[in-house]
Amino acid sequence: MAIFNPTDTALSIKNLTVSYHNQPVLWDIDLDIPAGVMAGIVGPNGAGKSTLIKSLLGLVPSLSGEVMVHGRPYATQRKRVGYVPQRSSVDWDFPTTALDVVTMGLYGRLGWLKRPGRKERHEAQEALEMVGMSALAERQISQLSGGQQQRVFLARALVQQADVYFLDEPMAGVDATTERAIIDILRRLRDAGKTLIVVHHDLQTVRTYFDWLLLLNVRVIASGKAEEVFKIDHLRQAYGGQIALLNDNESLMFSASKVK
């Protein structure tokens, strides 16, 4: 179990509002995520889960809001932040190898003119080993399976040696073995004191994977320790009537029709 240190806040968001075509996608988000947790961002489709991550990283313009990473503005802390985008966000037919994609994670550190050399390739190879892909380092990325592509993206973020990681649906469209492997890697990172912020869509696994939760539907419905947030009332509030949940620990069993 991770140690919660209330004095150290990995991510702090104030008043974040994002709108798209005059429609609010995220409304007045206030959020503090402690360091050293595995945090899940959960909510229905269109709740703004991916948009939240993207606006934090400056990929989507926000109307207002302040983002602090470990107490300083994000813009000054880029090197401490790693990002694993959705696998579908790039064209995998790009002519390059798995190792080369992982090496890209080091481009920020290398600065404008320096090129990746033997040291960088070695680090990339180590990151591939961590995700169990070292044998496929020279494989064309177009020939990798979906799960393997996801692991390459994970390795690219790992090689950054960041303190806070944002992952956008890393478990989407991968098989059970890969999901297991990814979760194991994330847990190891958390145990090493890193903070992981993961957009997740599968409610069944939320309780087993995360120790901290944000329940999102345009606004923050609830946030805090997973056991306090993952409650039927909160879920109903976030998902409306469209929820059917099975959980054998508590008797949280109800069907969509029973919820008004």
Place this chain on the structure above:
Amino acid sequence: MVWLELLSDYTFQNVVIGASLLGLISGPLGCFAVLRRQSLLGDAISHAALPGICLSFIITGSRDIGGIIIGSLITGSAAALIMLMLTRLSRLKTDAALGACLSIFFAVGIVLLTYIQSTNNASQGGLEAFLFGQAAATLRSDLWVMGSITLVTLLLLAVFWKQAKLVTFDAEYARTLGMPITVIEASLTAMVALAVVVGLQMVGVILMAAMIVAPAAAARQWSRHLGGMLTIAAGVGIVSGVSGATISTLSRGLATGPLIVLTATAIVLISLALAPGRGLLWGVIKHYRQKSALQKQQLLYALYKHSADPSCAPSTLGSRRMLNKLKQQGYLTRSPRGATPSDGGWGLTAQGQAEARRVIAAFEELAS
């Protein structure tokens, strides 16, 4: 003797050097355009160069290449910018915005062109050559300008290689690393405009897009790395430029630009068909190999499983050809004397039985 004469010909030298320079710049930059799914942007920029060419002529009163380059760069970039703005600000999709920009700018260009022709200015002669290019009119001084543009562009690419590569592959991730992606993307687009400008004299505004797309498309088939793709694309560009120019000169009178484009297209077709791994032919061969391997496994499996029960007829299993092939490979025997009507006398040899057991083991491992 013909070749020696040809090589010492001043015009031919100019055309070949010009065509090579064009291949050298359009190939590598085309790779970025194609990988960023902006191959048609080159088309828009090149069509939009025409009003620039005409405006520069109206202002300066001459066909000076410097003025023409500046003019075409301005209108070409304006078209690209308007296109990007249309897609950002309106609900128009990229293809519609691109089509609109391309045709409007080109129409303005044609109107200006006919206006200049109507003024009967003596020095305007051959301005319409920019539509399809007029390689033979290339001057030594033009080559210097083309060469410098090519050199500077390729140097810039070499220096900012990392940035160009990452922005092309995954722009959002590049931004999280702190790269100024707007600047890099704009520079890449500007470089495509420069490549277009280099090609105006050789192949003209209408066909220039082919020189952006074709070498890159051919190179993608043969390459496993971005660097390799750029090198091959440059090679394809140079080869098609030089051979197009040569064919045109030898045939006396066939247009150079279109011949260059046709040569490049031929290389694309060959690459699409034959390239190892990605080529169509390769795919067909692989398909038939897999099919035949599967048929063989099925036959061996069935013969092995049902050998104890001759009433389960192997004759229903499939083609006689495959049976004969397997016999040749030593997996099957045929004893005409013991032939029953149902099984045709086919039986597994010891080698065949071993192979069948291997197939079954592999199959069961896969299933578990």
